[in-house]
Amino acid sequence: MAAKIIDGKAIADEVRAELARELEELTTAGAQPGIATLMVGEDFGAGMYRGAVEKFCGEMGLGYRSEALPADANEEQVVAVVKALNADPAVSGILPLRPFPAHVSDSIVINSIDPGKDVDCFHPSNMGRLTLGEPTFPPATPAACMELLERYLRSEGLDVTDALEGAEVCVVGHSNTVGKPLALLLLNRNATTTVTHVYTSNRGNLEKHTQVADYLVVAAGVPHLIGADSVKEGAVVLDVGINRVVVCPNCGALNRSKKDLCRVCGTDLAEAQNKMVGDVDFDAVSEKAAAITPVPGGVGAVTNMMLARNTLRAAHLRLGQK
Template identity: 45%
Template sequence: MARIIDGTEISRVMREELAKQVAELRDSGVTPGLSVVLVGNNPASQAYVASKTRACEALGMKGQTLNLPEDVSKEELFAVIDRLNADPAVHGILVQLPLPAHLPYKAVLEHLHPDKDVDGFHPVNAGLAFVGDPRAFVPCTPAGIMEMLRRESIPTRGKHVVIVGRSLIVSKPLASLLMAPGPDATVTLTHRHTSDLASYTRQADILIVAVGKQNLITADMVKPGVVVIDVGQNRVPDESSPRGYRMVGDVDFDAIRLKAEAITPVPGGVGPMTITMLLANTLQAARQARQARDLPGSPR
């Protein structure tokens, strides 16, 4: 029976550590600050944003939400970002996605100062992360998975890590991190065009699934002793739940649990790590603001 990798508990420990580091930084006169820009009134986005700023406050950081109307113009949004880029009390800026269709999200993300881009979506940060530069902000979900593997003492060197999915915010940065010097994993990245997916997943010492499809990975698709990291977040109807649904991942948890060495549950696995890494990135931004980060890519 697989060990359960408890993301909620790992997050709790990490947030305690972060709170101490925030307190030290505050003692030296700097309170790390995160500003979240939310456009429109999407209830799910409102909930995410509220939980992010709440998590900041709980750690002793400053969390601020700027809620702009659904029909805000690109120019108005850029002016808000310009102001946050220039504000020395704001160390991290996050634009909640998705944006309304009239706003060009790529141009918006590129308008953030890369030194404050705590989501790690600016091309400068993507490039620095790609080359393994320690100044990079690494996107929160892959950074959280790396942290989980480290804290669970799961070795990666020379291991075969198979990643299912090729998203730009989870799978591709994760592949890049895992194959780099240090983690030293052998990495295979699979996706919808992969023929005979099971022939790859069965080779995995560590299997990471980030597709968004319930039961994509069944027990016959993994080898005994595998470590499974399930990034999927899927709603399934559940009348016994007060909300009418429950969350499940991309793997058949109950069956794979009998074969695996360790597995992340959904909920309570990768999910809680993501906001924790956002807090860690904001702390890193506040620290780096004190030394010049000397980065290319200041906004014009």
């Protein structure tokens, strides 16, 4: 069977329209919802993400402020900037862009953020509330996974609670930003949740868990880690991975760098094409799953919408509305 494609771009557009109405209400009430990014040094990835957030805020009509400190800034200087952002009424959400230089402690900076402005759930108090199932700002990527899953289930005429309660869910990857908080969100919906990771794979036990999952979420950062043999017939598969690979023009194998020879056939890859792929072999798994998210155009398309939703909720809380 051919899997139904869970279209992240279409769902992101639906959420965008809902948030536009909410933003208009907040603006009418006198609020100034906006995001501030905090960057220390010149990490390339952090800089790319900063540009993406600025563009996204402009498209959404959210305020945006960038705080960039030199790589030699000390912790006291970084914390001072955070405290100024905490006090700024035009800043609803603070987004620290890591990695920080080695001499700047992640935990010290994150602990200095006002939990009411911690819109990507880095602060320990918000993670604690997530663990307890209390209202908080869910991390954007795990929240995007839940949004996609819930909207898919409703589109199939299913009750979300009935569909998830007791269902076998496997999360592949146990990062602090995706795997662990996503497992908590699923547990809070009473799903039977299994978390697997590289050490599960090292023992040869990964497929033992993925093959029985009704819902499979893969966030391992390994291109095409999950193939058709790893998936239960009729499973719903969410692919969080985003991997840039080099496709061998001779045998089609995925490789990490154009500087290398193909790992399968030894072909020179200097002129090979780059491709963006997920952690799931989309073509193969699509023939077995009931539904699947593509890469790109799946989870990533919805992630920024969840960040915007959290930012608007933070603005509501400042007004005492929610």
